[in-house]
Amino acid sequence: xxxxKFNILETKNRIIADNDEVASRVRKDLSDKNIFFLxxxxxxxxxxxxxxxxTINAIKDRYRIGVIExxxxxxxxxxxxxxxxxxxxxxxxxxxxxMDADMTLQGLEGLGLxxxxxxxxxxxxxxxxxxxxxxxxxxxxxxxxxxxxxDKPLKYPLMFRVxxxxxxxxxxxxxxxxxxxxALRKRVADLNPDCEIIPVxxxxxxxxxxxxxxxxxxxxxxxx
Amino acid sequence: xxxxKFNILETKNRIIADNDEVASRVRKDLSDKNIFFLxxxxxxxxxxxxxxxxTINAIKDRYRIGVIExxxxxxxxxxxxxxxxxxxxxxxxxxxxxMDADMTLQGLEGLGLxxxxxxxxxxxxxxxxxxxxxxxxxxxxxxxxxxxxxDKPLKYPLMFRVxxxxxxxxxxxxxxxxxxxxALRKRVADLNPDCEIIPVxxxxxxxxxxxxxxxxxxxxxxxx
Numbered sequence: 001x002x003x004x005k006f007n008i009l010e011t012k013n014r015i016i017a018d019n020d021e022v023a024s025r026v027r028k029d030l031s032d033k034n035i036f037f038l039x040x041x042x043x044x045x046x047x048x049x050x051x052x053x054x055t056i057n058a059i060k061d062r063y064r065i066g067v068i069e070x071x072x073x074x075x076x077x078x079x080x081x082x083x084x085x086x087x088x089x090x091x092x093x094x095x096x097x098x099m100d101a102d103m104t105l106q107g108l109e110g111l112g113l114x115x116x117x118x119x120x121x122x123x124x125x126x127x128x129x130x131x132x133x134x135x136x137x138x139x140x141x142x143x144x145x146x147x148x149x150x151d152k153p154l155k156y157p158l159m160f161r162v163x164x165x166x167x168x169x170x171x172x173x174x175x176x177x178x179x180x181x182x183a184l185r186k187r188v189a190d191l192n193p194d195c196e197i198i199p200v201x202x203x204x205x206x207x208x209x210x211x212x213x214x215x216x217x218x219x220x221x222x223x224x
Numbered sequence: 225x226x227x228x229k230f231n232i233l234e235t236k237n238r239i240i241a242d243n244d245e246v247a248s249r250v251r252k253d254l255s256d257k258n259i260f261f262l263x264x265x266x267x268x269x270x271x272x273x274x275x276x277x278x279t280i281n282a283i284k285d286r287y288r289i290g291v292i293e294x295x296x297x298x299x300x301x302x303x304x305x306x307x308x309x310x311x312x313x314x315x316x317x318x319x320x321x322x323m324d325a326d327m328t329l330q331g332l333e334g335l336g337l338x339x340x341x342x343x344x345x346x347x348x349x350x351x352x353x354x355x356x357x358x359x360x361x362x363x364x365x366x367x368x369x370x371x372x373x374x375d376k377p378l379k380y381p382l383m384f385r386v387x388x389x390x391x392x393x394x395x396x397x398x399x400x401x402x403x404x405x406x407a408l409r410k411r412v413a414d415l416n417p418d419c420e421i422i423p424v425x426x427x428x429x430x431x432x433x434x435x436x437x438x439x440x441x442x443x444x445x446x447x448x
Contacts, residue, residue: 043269043349043351043372044351044379045267045369045371045372045373071379072379072381072382073378073381074378076378077379095352095356095382096352097321097350124352125351125352125380126321126351126352126353127267127349128296128320128321128348128350128353129321129350129352132319145269145371147269147371147372147394147397148267148268148371149269151298151300152268152269154298154300155268155295155298155300155349156268156296156349157297158296158319170371173371173397173400176397176400
């Protein structure tokens with residue numbers, strides 16, 4: 001079904017013996033095609049879509065971009081991302097709390113890999129389940145927004161462990177919320193010393209120079 | 225293991241044929257004992273613990289209260305709630321993204337039902353999975369915080385469908401965020417016209433008179 005400028009795909013529930021095997025296949029296929037693939041994870045409302053739109057606008061003159069928008073329901077995020085002019089597919093995954101490698105493969109097939117340098121997956125808004133499933137991405141990014149609080153690595157450690165980069169979003173609200181950035185950094189370092197931490201505001205653009213440099217360095221090297 | 229003033233329980237992974245059957249048993253048992261049981265659900269960082277602490281302090285002179293704190297890891301929320309002086313158990317549920325009826329039953333057994341009028345379950349921070357599992361509660365409450373945005377009913381409809389009451393939390397930040405309360409109310413009403421919507425600030429106490437009245441009315445009638 002064509003709505004606006006993107007397709008909507010309802011994923012099929014196929015029986016997959018080994019998620020990691022499918023993920024490895026996805027990763028190798030994209031690598032062979034010189035496509036960089038970022039898995040973006042966060043809680044609902046952390047600012048995944050706003051971050052993605054600003055990121056796309058910053059690099060779309062340099063790279064050909066495709067986006068898989070994964071949601072339980074609705075097309076609001078896909079509509080926002082489609083406004084940037086890049087290729088988008090909306091995936092509805094049957095109410096699941098995460099994307100697995102096979103759902104991702106279906107999304108990639110629906111999007112089409114031709115004429116793309118970079119693909120973003122906006123995962124389901126959830127700080128637990130998506131961290132458990134390798135989707136075959138080149139790199140994993142997560143967002144924690146300031147209003148959510150600095151204690152989240154203590155309560156949801158896995159996503160912080162598996163992410164290559166953590167964006168602390170909504171830094172423009174840092175004055176309003178009781179958010180201890182040093183405590184957060186220490187908690188993340190305890191779980192994952194290699195995780196890069198970049199404070200940003202997707203609303204104002206603060207910190208995006210650092211984030212875009214981090215990202216484009218990885219796009220050029222095709223890996224984390 | 226005793227830490228401070230609460231026990232920590234690691235739930236056992238027992239094979240349960242029918243979650244709803246266990247949930248019905250929990251509900252009947254609590255009802256027979258005149259105990260009101262509230263299931264509190266929300267995304268990470270929406271303010272479940274802060275709301276719970278203010279709620280407990282408002283009613284603890286009238287009711288004997290017990291709390292089940294469910295988390296993937298850590299005891300930070302249980303420590304905060306234990307500060308109110310009520311009975312608390314910290315449940316770690318093996319990394320699961322939700323509490324099911326059997327995990328809840330284990331938590332209730334660990335907490336002990338003697339000398340209690342009201343039990344709160346603070347569910348895992350997650351806007352998807354907890355909505356799928358009846359835990360045997362008398363009523364289900366959810367929190368959506370202003371920074372998360374007014375579009376959430378479109379993207380995560382199930383939790384809004386199964387909740388008896390929705391607290392819009394962090395109203396003290398309403399001026400800072402682009403949050404359309406009327407749009408939110410319409411989206412919730414489309415999914416669940418019976419859901420009561422109460423704006424509150426767990427930080428300042430704004431709106432708590434309405435929330436506490438809603439809650440104590442249900443505690444007195446033992447149901448929603």
